[in-house]
Amino acid sequence: MGVEGGLKCVKILLFLFNFIFWLCGLALIIVGILVQVSLHNTFMINDAAASGVPIVIIAVGVVIFFIAFFGCCGAWKENYCMITMFAILLSLIIIVEIGAAIAGYFFRNKLSAIVHDSLTEMITNYKNTTAEFRDSVDNLQKRLKCCGMNSSADWKGFASDGNTVPDSCCLNVSSNCGKGAMTDPTKIHQEGCRNALETLLKNNILWVIVAALVIASLQVMGIVFACMLMRGIRSGYEVM
Known part of the structure; x- marks a missing residue:
């Protein structure tokens, strides 16, 4: 039993x-x-x-x-x-x-x-x-609050002026916010997406x-x- x-x-x-x-x-x-x-x-x-x-x-x-x-x-x-x-x-x-x-x-x-x-x-x-x-x-x-691969400079071929990035790079996204602002840390995320994406x-x-x-x-x-x-x-x- x-x-x-x-x-x-x-x-x-x-x-x-x-x-x-x-x-x-x-x-x-x-x-x-x-x-x-x-x-x-x-x-x-x-x-x-x-x-x-x-x-x-x-x-x-x-x-x-x-x-x-x-x-x-x-x-x-x-x-x-x-x-x-x-x-x-x-x-x-x-x-x-x-x-x-x-x-x-x-x-x-x-x-x-x-x-x-x-x-x-x-x-x-x-x-x-x-x-x-x-x-x-x-x-x-x-x-990811980032811009480009290594930095915002990766978008230098995005526009003819070489200083414009997609609006999605902006700290506060709005229409044309990335125009002429590639190197401006007060407007654009300067860090690239590579490290953040790898970690994720x-x-x-x-x-x-x-x-x-x-x-x-x-x-x-x-x-x-x-x-x-x-x-x-x-x-x-x-x-x-």
Whole structure:
């Protein structure tokens, strides 16, 4: 009876852990989407490597979302095959999550080059591109309170006078506020966007890494409980 009671507790714990996994899957989807939006919509970063980690995290979140439901059903019905499949799939997901965390760590080291190339493209193409692209650049400078890549001087080719910057560089944004004011610290942000953007993106990637590792550690416990329940079911114990 002691063994049966213990397995009943394992069954309940596995069910509860799967509910937590379900929430974790939802959290991963949200984190991945937020990072993806931050990388591409707000900052117009087009480097393919930038998409890798958040896309993997979103995919893993979706898979976990459904696997958790699958595991709950297996635990509740005491179905050996379903629990076995759940443990196998969860093990594969853990490997993917660890891989995504490692990729995210190495991707952080590439951010400087990616940010440099992206900001250079933004400044070069600002005048000869779509309104959506210009709005993205303007939103970036307004949000980070910066101007250009390294300094406001990066916009010297923006206008024929060589001393005008986009209005989004202004401390107080208004129409034509950047005209002839490139080097005026009372009107224009003098610091470039590169450092602020790198810091922001590194923090976003760090959240992805932390989320992947925390959820992977929880899933290891879920696999342990699943294996214990599988062993009990295979031995013929009643867990109810």
